[in-house]
Amino acid sequence: MGIERKETVTALRKVGLKTAKLLGNLEIRTVEDLLYHFPAYYRDFRAPQKIAQAEEGKLLLVRARLTMPPRWIRRFGKTTIFTFEVADGTGVLDINIFNLPFLFEKYVLGQEYLFYGKAKLFRHRMQLDNPQVFEAQKAPQVLAYYPLTAGVSQHMLRSAVKTALETVDMSEEYSPAFREATGIWEDLEDFKSIHMPSNPEESARARKSLAKKELLLFHRMLELSAAETCQREPLVLSEQTVEEFLAKLPFVCTGAQKRAMHEILADFQKPRPANRLVQGDVGSGKTAVALYGAYAILKAGGQSALLAPTELLADQHYASAARLFGNRVRLLKGSTSAAEREDVLRSLENGETSLLIGTHALLYGALPFQNLQLLMVDEQHRFGVAQRAALLQEHPSAHMIAFSATPIPRSMALILYGNADISVLDELPPGRVPPATHLIGRAKRDDMYAWIAKKTQEGEKAYLVCPLLEHSEGIDACSVLELQEELAQKHPKMHTEVMHGRMNALQKQEIMERFRRGEIQALISTTVVEVGVDVQDAHIIVVENADRFGLAQLHQLRGRVGRGGGKSYCYLVSDGSGLERLKILKNCHDGFEIARRDLALRGSGELLGQRQHGAESFRVVDLLEDAELFLEAKKTLGMMKKTFPRDYAALTARAAQNLQCSQGQRGSI
Ligand code: ADP
Numbered sequence: 001m002g003i004e005r006k007e008t009v010t011a012l013r014k015v016g017l018k019t020a021k022l023l024g025n026l027e028i029r030t031v032e033d034l035l036y037h038f039p040a041y042y043r044d045f046r047a048p049q050k051i052a053q054a055e056e057g058k059l060l061l062v063r064a065r066l067t068m069p070p071r072w073i074r075r076f077g078k079t080t081i082f083t084f085e086v087a088d089g090t091g092v093l094d095i096n097i098f099n100l101p102f103l104f105e106k107y108v109l110g111q112e113y114l115f116y117g118k119a120k121l122f123r124h125r126m127q128l129d130n131p132q133v134f135e136a137q138k139a140p141q142v143l144a145y146y147p148l149t150a151g152v153s154q155h156m157l158r159s160a161v162k163t164a165l166e167t168v169d170m171s172e173e174y175s176p177a178f179r180e181a182t183g184i185w186e187d188l189e190d191f192k193s194i195h196m197p198s199n200p201e202e203s204a205r206a207r208k209s210l211a212k213k214e215l216l217l218f219h220r221m222l223e224l225s226a227a228e229t230c231q232r233e234p235l236v237l238s239e240q241t242v243e244e245f246l247a248k249l250p251f252v253c254t255g256a257q258k259r260a261m262h263e264i265l266a267d268f269q270k271p272r273p274a275n276r277l278v279q280g281d282v283g284s285g286k287t288a289v290a291l292y293g294a295y296a297i298l299k300a301g302g303q304s305a306l307l308a309p310t311e312l313l314a315d316q317h318y319a320s321a322a323r324l325f326g327n328r329v330r331l332l333k334g335s336t337s338a339a340e341r342e343d344v345l346r347s348l349e350n351g352e353t354s355l356l357i358g359t360h361a362l363l364y365g366a367l368p369f370q371n372l373q374l375l376m377v378d379e380q381h382r383f384g385v386a387q388r389a390a391l392l393q394e395h396p397s398a399h400m401i402a403f404s405a406t407p408i409p410r411s412m413a414l415i416l417y418g419n420a421d422i423s424v425l426d427e428l429p430p431g432r433v434p435p436a437t438h439l440i441g442r443a444k445r446d447d448m449y450a451w452i453a454k455k456t457q458e459g460e461k462a463y464l465v466c467p468l469l470e471h472s473e474g475i476d477a478c479s480v481l482e483l484q485e486e487l488a489q490k491h492p493k494m495h496t497e498v499m500h501g502r503m504n505a506l507q508k509q510e511i512m513e514r515f516r517r518g519e520i521q522a523l524i525s526t527t528v529v530e531v532g533v534d535v536q537d538a539h540i541i542v543v544e545n546a547d548r549f550g551l552a553q554l555h556q557l558r559g560r561v562g563r564g565g566g567k568s569y570c571y572l573v574s575d576g577s578g579l580e581r582l583k584i585l586k587n588c589h590d591g592f593e594i595a596r597r598d599l600a601l602r603g604s605g606e607l608l609g610q611r612q613h614g615a616e617s618f619r620v621v622d623l624l625e626d627a628e629l630f631l632e633a634k635k636t637l638g639m640m641k642k643t644f645p646r647d648y649a650a651l652t653a654r655a656a657q658n659l660q661c662s663q664g665q666r667g668s669i
C-alpha cells in the first residue's frame with residue numbers, strides 16, 4: 001500500500017518527527033509539499049572536464065583513476081586528513097579528505113571516480129579538498145540541488161524525495177486520451193523527471209506539464225468563483241475626499257498616486273464592486289493609496305480591511321494608519337493576545353473600528369464586521385490564487401483592491417486578476433534617487449566591507465543579504481552565519497545581527513525595531529526581510545552571490561534602501577558568474593523593463609533558471625515565463641468541456657473542493 005500525497009511527511013519511511021520539524025522550516029509539511037520543493041538547480045555530470053583544464057579557484061568536474069593509494073597526513077585528534085592522487089591521462093590531481101576518516105578504506109587503487117569541487121594550486125600541484133565523489137559506474141547523470149535551511153542537507157532531501165517517489169500513491173487525475181491530446185504527463189512521471197532527470201531538458205518538460213495542469217485548475221477555480229456581476233449601492237462620496245486626505249499626509253503625493261486615488265474614488269461611486277489591481281514598483285508609495293481607500297470608506301461610514309502577507313508588514317501599515325486614523329484603526333495578527341482579539345472583534349461589531357489591518361490568515365471566516373465595504377490585499381503576489389478566489393467568494397459585494405510590486409505584463413495581470421482594472425504607479429516620489437548599483441568582484445569585497453564598517457560608524461544602516469542561512473554541502477555560496485563570523489573578525493566594532501526565516505514574528509519584529517533605532521548597524525539576513533519593509537534611513541544594501549537571485553528579486557531587494565531620500569548604494573557581489581544579467585541592474589531602474597530583459601537573456605542555455613522566490617502564488621507556474629501557457633490553458637478548458645466531459649467534470653469537482661478548503665483555512669503565516 002502506498003501513501004497519499006496529502007499525508008504528512010512522517011508517513012515516509014525514515015522521516016521522523018525531528019526531520020519533519022526541520023522540513024517544516026522549508027514550508028514542507030506534506031508529501032506533496034516535498035514533491036513540490038523543486039531543485040534550485042541541477043548539476044550536469046555527463047560531461048567531465050580534463051585535469052589539464054583545471055584552473056585555480058574554478059570548479060572542476062573530472063573522471064579519474066586512483067594512481068596512488070590513500071595515505072594519512074594526520075590521523076588522530078580533532079582534525080584528520082588523508083590524501084591520494086588521481087590521474088586521467090592529461091594530468092594528476094591531489095585529493096584531500098578532511099575529517100571523514102571512515103572513507104579511508106573506500107578508495108581503491110586503480111578504481112575510477114567522478115570528482116567535483118573547487119580546484120586550488122598548492123606547491124605547484126592541483127588539488128581538490130573534500131570534493132563530491134561518485135564511483136564512476138554509479139554517478140548520477142544529473143544531480144538535483146535543493147534550496148536548504150539550517151539542519152537540512154542535500155542528502156536528507158534527496159533521500160526523502162526518493163522515498164516519496166517510490167511510495168506515493170498518485171491517483172491519476174486525467175485520462176490517457178486527454179493527456180495525449182494536450183501533451184501533459186502523469187503527475188508521478190512529472191515529479192520523477194523534476195527530481196531525478198536523466199537530462200535537463202526532461203526536467204524542463206516536466207515543469208511545463210505540471211504548470212499546464214496547475215493553470216487548468218486555476219482557470220476553472222477562477223470561473224467558479226467569479227461572482228455573477230453583483231450589484232451594490234454606489235457610495236456617496238465627493239471629490240473632496242481626495243484633497244482632504246492629501247492634506248493629512250506628511251508628504252506631497254506624486255501625480256501617479258493622486259491618479260490612482262481618483263480611480264479608486266470613481267470605483268466606489270459605481271453600482272458594482274470594484275476589482276482593481278494597483279501595480280507599482282517598490283517605493284512608489286502604494287501604502288498611501290491604500291490608506292486613501294480606507295479613508296474614503298470611513299467617510300462613507302463603512303469599514304475596510306487591509307491584509308498584509310507578514311506580521312512585519314502589518315505592523316508597519318498599522319503604524320502609518322494610526323497616524324491618520326487614530327483609534328479607528330486596529331491590528332489583528334497571529335501573535336495578538338486573546339483578550340486583545342476579543343476587544344478588536346467587539347469594536348468591529350459595534351463599528352468603532354473603521355480599518356482592520358491584519359495578516360491574511362486571520363481574516364478568514366466570520367469576522368463580525370458591522371459594515372465591510374472594502375477589502376485590500378497588499379503584496380498580492382504573496383497570496384495563493386485559491387485564497388484570493390475564496391476571499392472574493394466570501395465577500396461578493398465588497399470592493400476589492402490588490403497591491404503588487406511584481407512586474408507582470410498587463411495582459412497577464414488581466415487574466416490573473418479576472419479582468420481587474422489596473423492602476424499603475426509609474427512615478428517615484430520626488431527626491432528619490434535610485435540606488436547607485438555596483439558589481440563587486442572577489443577582489444574588491446574586503447574594501448567594500450571596510451567602507452561599510454566606516455559608514456555604519458558614522459550612523460549609516462546596511463542590509464546584508466545572503467542566499468543561505470548556513471553553510472551547505474555542495475553549494476558554493478555565502479551564508480548568513482558565515483558572513484556574521486567573518487565580519488565579527490574583520491570589523492569587530494560594527495554591530496551586526498542576523499535575521500532569518502526560522503525566527504518567530506516577535507523576534508523579527510524586535511530586531512527590525514532595533515535596526516530602525518540604529519542599535520543594529522548591519523542586518524544580515526536571507527531574503528526574509530520583506531520587500532515592503534520600510535526603514536527610511538537605510539542607504540546601503542549588499543547582496544552576496546547576487547547571481548543566484550533573479551533580477552526582479554534583486555530589484556525589489558534594492559528597493560529597500562533610500563526610501564527616505566538621499567544617496568543610496570546597492571552592491572551586488574559575484575565571483576564573475578552571471579555578469580551579463582547583473583549589468584542590466586546597474587543601468588536600469590524600471591521593474592518592468594528589468595523583468596522583460598531578464599527573461600530575454602535567460603535562454604535555454606542555462607540548466608535551469610533560479611526560481612524567483614517570494615514572487616509566487618503558484619507552486620509551479622512562473623508568472624513571467626509561462627505567459628503563453630495562460631492563454632493556452634483557457635483554450636484547453638473550452639476544448640476539454642466539449643471533447644473530454646469526464647475529465648472536465650473531475651476538474652470542476654477538484655476546483656470546487658479547493659475553493660472550499662481555502663475558505664476554511666486558518667492559522668498564521
Ligand atoms: P511601496 O509602493 O513599496 O509599498 P511605500 O508605500 O512603502 O511603498 O512607500 C515607501 C516610502 O515612501 C514610505 O516611507 C512612504 O512614507 C514614502 N512615500 C510615499 N509616497 C511618498 C511621496 N509622494 N513623497 C514622499 N515620500 C513618499
Ligand code: MG
Pocket residue numbers: 286287378532
Ligand atoms: Mg508596500
